[in-house]
Amino acid sequence: MKRRANSHLRCAGSGTIMKTNRHRPAIGIDFGGTAVKAGLVDETGAVLDRIQAATADIRARPAWLDFVGQCLHRFGDGRRRVAGIGVGVPGFTDFKRGYIYNLTNVPGWTRVPLAGMIKKRFGLSAFVDNDVNAFALGECAYGAGRRYRQAVFATLGTGVGGAVVIDGRLYRGAYSMAGEIGHMSINLHGRLTPEGRGGLETYVGNMQIVAAAARGLRTGRRSILRNLIKNDLQRLTPKTIALAARRGDPLSCEIFDAMADCLATTFASVTYLLQPEVIIVGGGVAQSGRVLFDPLHRHLRERLHPFFADRIRVIPAVLGADAGLIGCAALVFQAESG
Amino acid sequence: MKRRANSHLRCAGSGTIMKTNRHRPAIGIDFGGTAVKAGLVDETGAVLDRIQAATADIRARPAWLDFVGQCLHRFGDGRRRVAGIGVGVPGFTDFKRGYIYNLTNVPGWTRVPLAGMIKKRFGLSAFVDNDVNAFALGECAYGAGRRYRQAVFATLGTGVGGAVVIDGRLYRGAYSMAGEIGHMSINLHGRLTPEGRGGLETYVGNMQIVAAAARGLRTGRRSILRNLIKNDLQRLTPKTIALAARRGDPLSCEIFDAMADCLATTFASVTYLLQPEVIIVGGGVAQSGRVLFDPLHRHLRERLHPFFADRIRVIPAVLGADAGLIGCAALVFQAESG
Numbered sequence: 105m106k107r108r109a110n111s112h113l114r115c116a117g118s119g120t121i122m123k124t125n126r127h128r129p130a131i132g133i134d135f136g137g138t139a140v141k142a143g144l145v146d147e148t149g150a151v152l153d154r155i156q157a158a159t160a161d162i163r164a165r166p167a168w169l170d171f172v173g174q175c176l177h178r179f180g181d182g183r184r185r186v187a188g189i190g191v192g193v194p195g196f197t198d199f200k201r202g203y204i205y206n207l208t209n210v211p212g213w214t215r216v217p218l219a220g221m222i223k224k225r226f227g228l229s230a231f232v233d234n235d236v237n238a239f240a241l242g243e244c245a246y247g248a249g250r251r252y253r254q255a256v257f258a259t260l261g262t263g264v265g266g267a268v269v270i271d272g273r274l275y276r277g278a279y280s281m282a283g284e285i286g287h288m289s290i291n292l293h294g295r296l297t298p299e300g301r302g303g304l305e306t307y308v309g310n311m312q313i314v315a316a317a318a319r320g321l322r323t324g325r326r327s328i329l330r331n332l333i334k335n336d337l338q339r340l341t342p343k344t345i346a347l348a349a350r351r352g353d354p355l356s357c358e359i360f361d362a363m364a365d366c367l368a369t370t371f372a373s374v375t376y377l378l379q380p381e382v383i384i385v386g387g388g389v390a391q392s393g394r395v396l397f398d399p400l401h402r403h404l405r406e407r408l409h410p411f412f413a414d415r416i417r418v419i420p421a422v423l424g425a426d427a428g429l430i431g432c433a434a435l436v437f438q439a440e441s442g
Numbered sequence: 443m444k445r446r447a448n449s450h451l452r453c454a455g456s457g458t459i460m461k462t463n464r465h466r467p468a469i470g471i472d473f474g475g476t477a478v479k480a481g482l483v484d485e486t487g488a489v490l491d492r493i494q495a496a497t498a499d500i501r502a503r504p505a506w507l508d509f510v511g512q513c514l515h516r517f518g519d520g521r522r523r524v525a526g527i528g529v530g531v532p533g534f535t536d537f538k539r540g541y542i543y544n545l546t547n548v549p550g551w552t553r554v555p556l557a558g559m560i561k562k563r564f565g566l567s568a569f570v571d572n573d574v575n576a577f578a579l580g581e582c583a584y585g586a587g588r589r590y591r592q593a594v595f596a597t598l599g600t601g602v603g604g605a606v607v608i609d610g611r612l613y614r615g616a617y618s619m620a621g622e623i624g625h626m627s628i629n630l631h632g633r634l635t636p637e638g639r640g641g642l643e644t645y646v647g648n649m650q651i652v653a654a655a656a657r658g659l660r661t662g663r664r665s666i667l668r669n670l671i672k673n674d675l676q677r678l679t680p681k682t683i684a685l686a687a688r689r690g691d692p693l694s695c696e697i698f699d700a701m702a703d704c705l706a707t708t709f710a711s712v713t714y715l716l717q718p719e720v721i722i723v724g725g726g727v728a729q730s731g732r733v734l735f736d737p738l739h740r741h742l743r744e745r746l747h748p749f750f751a752d753r754i755r756v757i758p759a760v761l762g763a764d765a766g767l768i769g770c771a772a773l774v775f776q777a778e779s780g
Contacts, residue, residue, distance in 0.1 A: 196749055253616075254616040275608065275716070278718055279753045280717075281750065282716050282717040285715060287710075287711075287747070288710075288711035288715060290630045291629050291631070292628045300710050300744070300746060301707070366630060373625075373626040373627050374715065376620075376623070377604070377622065377623060377626060377715065377716075378606065379615025379617055380616055407638035407639060408637070411534055411544075415617045415619075
């Protein structure tokens with residue numbers, strides 16, 4: 105699907121226009137803990153072709169590089185057609201060096217100079233970034249972030265990811281690891297994890313949402329969730345709970361309200377520190393619509409002085425499941441445009 | 443006292459050098475809730491002369507402008523010698539417009555186009571910024587921040603102020619109000635204030651520190667504080683408590699430890715979001731030395747993943763009581779250098 109019929113890649117407001125002269129598509133590779141998705145993406149953000157593999161099947165580095173070879177073979181006639189390869193990974197990276205420090209959920213990917221490995225084997229320019237940075241870049245270039253130059257991104261999933269856009273450019277901090285919203289503490293006495301105490305994602309991760317619903321059901325709360333999951337707690341998912349909330353189920357609405365309040369606590373802190381124009385929320389749960397965003401807006405207003413509450417927007421991401429892919433390709437376009 | 447014998451104003455690392463050609467000093471005015479301090483500051487950050495008034499005496503706007511006139515008279519022969527006037531105020535400002543939205547502790551200073559008023563009356567260029575931004579600019583140009591391009595500042599006093607430096611420049615956010623570290627929440631269930639719930643400064647403000655010591659003494663805790671304050675709780679100050687802590691007083695050490703842990707909670711969140719090179723801590727309590735910074739470093743390490751803990755410094759500001767004045771003057775030098 106074509107998104108915009110122009111050859112400019114706009115990132116976060118009209119101030120930074122990335123113009124690529126070559127009109128060649130790029131390969132985006134969204135390297136997730138479960139699946140590795142690759143796509144051929146053109147400069148308008150359209151995904152022209154795609155290919156996918158289970159992470160478990162290609163987890164060894166040689167197999168992973170073979171997968172890249174398959175992509176190149178499938179996406180075009182050899183290496184000439186492609187402008188470069190952008191990879192988004194779930195972990196800490198050094199973007200400048202194209203280097204992976206560590207992937208939390210993929211064993212064997214510690215201290216990997218991935219960009220260099222791709223360049224060496226395929227002779228293509230390659231970029232490696234944190235997956236949420238790639239997502240944010242995609243939304244900035246083609247999605248919900250196009251109108252903004254000061255933006256913060258959050259992705260809701262198993263954990264909570266984040267990214268920061270300052271003056272229309274991704275801000276990676278002094279050592280390339282900035283944007284870890286999910287580890288910001290909302291309770292100094294909260295649960296201890298390797299990342300500290302009371303981090304946001306210990307409250308609002310997918311598993312925490314499901315656990316809260318299971319607790320409610322076990323304590324005998326009436327809920328239409330029982331029907332939706334056919335009384336099998338194993339079937340509980342954030343999506344089911346969102347569906348029940350949309351139908352007015354009190355237990356499910358409470359769970360979304362509590363989650364929204366936790367998110368609002370962090371978003372208020374982010375707003376006090378950076379005062380962005382907008383906070384853009386992506387990931388599965390962010391597609392829940394008003395059952396999430398209505399209480400989120402309300403709680404955020406309660407947690408901010410009006411000077412700040414009146415000047416911040418919180419909106420959903422729009423690129424959906426392809427945001428990662430598209431953002432990875434945008435890493436290439438951005439580099440091409442200087 | 444001369445700080446550096448050169449005519450360059452360096453801000454946050456060598457990347458941004460502010461070179462002023464005119465070699466004229468500027469007037470810095472630190473507009474506090476208790477006192478208004480004005481100083482003639484040269485480009486090396488040296489305070490050449492100073493004058494002070496009680497805020498209560500010159501609170502009316504005409505009287506305040508008369509005070510500026512006195513400064514000009516005293517600091518030189520008319521308006522020719524001075525490069526401009528920089529004002530730091532304790533409240534929300536729009537830096538670009540030189541406009542004060544509101545001063546929390548000074549009645550009558552709501553919606554004041556102060557820079558315009560100064561320009562009109564004295565024919566001098568004028569700049570108005572939040573006082574903590576001015577402080578940060580001073581420390582960046584002449585103090586603890588000179589070596590850094592990614593820095594976050596915190597000031598400890600009645601409240602907790604903050605400022606953010608990105609790529610060697612003050613970052614004011616989308617609407618000129620960023621940096622409000624003191625309102626970042628460390629407890630989503632914390633005390634309700636007009637700024638939200640559980641903001642850092644509801645835990646570590648000067649009054650909270652004194653109240654914690656008073657509580658300890660009232661419950662009969664043994665402490666050398668009793669001698670230091672001659673059993674008069676009215677004499678308790680953060681400075682006395684710091685003195686007692688330095689002498690090993692267990693109650694006072696506990697109070698500093700708890701305060702350091704609250705600060706560490708916010709500093710960890712700031713580090714996860716922005717990953718600056720350094721967090722620079724100023725204000726009265728920051729002069730307590732190791733009784734503050736030792737537990738602060740320890741708790742921050744507990745609250746960060748090693749990837750982040752290994753890459754963040756927390757250090758005290760160095761310009762002391764003059765940081766505000768000098769920073770206000772630096773607003774002028776910065777503007778001159780473009």
